[in-house]
Amino acid sequence: MLSQVILLGLAATAVAVDLRFYVNSYGRCYEGPWIGFANINLGVCCIPSGGNSAGSFFATVGIHAVPRGWTIIGRGYRNDKCRDNPMQFTYGNGDGSDLCLNHNGNSFMSAKYDFYKNSKRSDEELECKEKAKATEVGLMDGSVFSMADMDEEEVDKM
Numbered sequence: 200m201l202s203q204v205i206l207l208g209l210a211a212t213a214v215a216v217d218l219r220f221y222v223n224s225y226g227r228c229y230e231g232p233w234i235g236f237a238n239i240n241l242g243v244c245c246i247p248s249g250g251n252s253a254g255s256f257f258a259t260v261g262i263h264a265v266p267r268g269w270t271i272i273g274r275g276y277r278n279d280k281c282r283d284n285p286m287q288f289t290y291g292n293g294d295g296s297d298l299c300l301n302h303n304g305n306s307f308m309s310a311k312y313d314f315y316k317n318s319k320r321s322d323e324e325l326e327c328k329e330k331a332k333a334t335e336v337g338l339m340d341g342s343v344f345s346m347a348d349m350d351e352e353e354v355d356k357m
Contacts, residue, residue: 215240216271217264218310219337220247220257226302228259235335235343239312243331244281246309257307260300267295272315275300275307290315 215238223231234247234257248255262273270293274285286307287300300307337343 214266215264216262216266216269216312218245218273218312219261219263220245220307220310221259221261222256223258224256226258228299228301229261229297231258232339233261233337234333234346235337236331237334239331242311242313244309244311245331245333246279246281247333248279248308255306258302260307260310262289262291262298262300262310262312265291265295265298268293269295270315271298271312273298273300273312274310276309277305277307279308281309281311 217235217237218239219233219235221228221231221233236245239245247257260273260275262271265271269291271291272288273291274281274288276282277286286305287303289298289300291298300310332346334345334347335343336346
């Protein structure tokens with residue numbers, strides 16, 4: 200019985216969420232081309248342009264593949280550090296639905312997710328634990344391509 204509990208605990212820690220930055224001019228969630236971060240762990244800062252935001256406009260952020268039972272908060276930032284006050288945030292209710300940080304007129308430069316509770320969190324808990332590199336790009340026609348082997352210069356050219 201104890202081994203089943205340990206195994207389930209390990210399986211739960213292996214589950215991660217996908218974040219996608221949608222590049223579109225009309226600000227709808229889940230539409231248009233996107234830059235994606237697959238299997239992102241809790242608290243990891245996703246920066247779609249590698250810190251080079253010239254010419255990029257990320258209108259919305261989609262938070263996908265949220266496991267059922269996870270009550271998370273997704274945060275989108277105007278800076279490329281996942282710091283300071285988020286430009287926008289959204290709460291999940293634990294039903295496994297995708298979440299969306301809607302268009303608000305500004306470009307999202309970074310985003311992350313964490314679990315939330317009813318209690319106050321310390322500044323240390325809100326800090327970015329690590330940064331992630333984009334792993335996928337999705338096109339208007341539904342095609343998805345891996346970016347895992349590209350260096351930052353190649354990603355910025357896209």
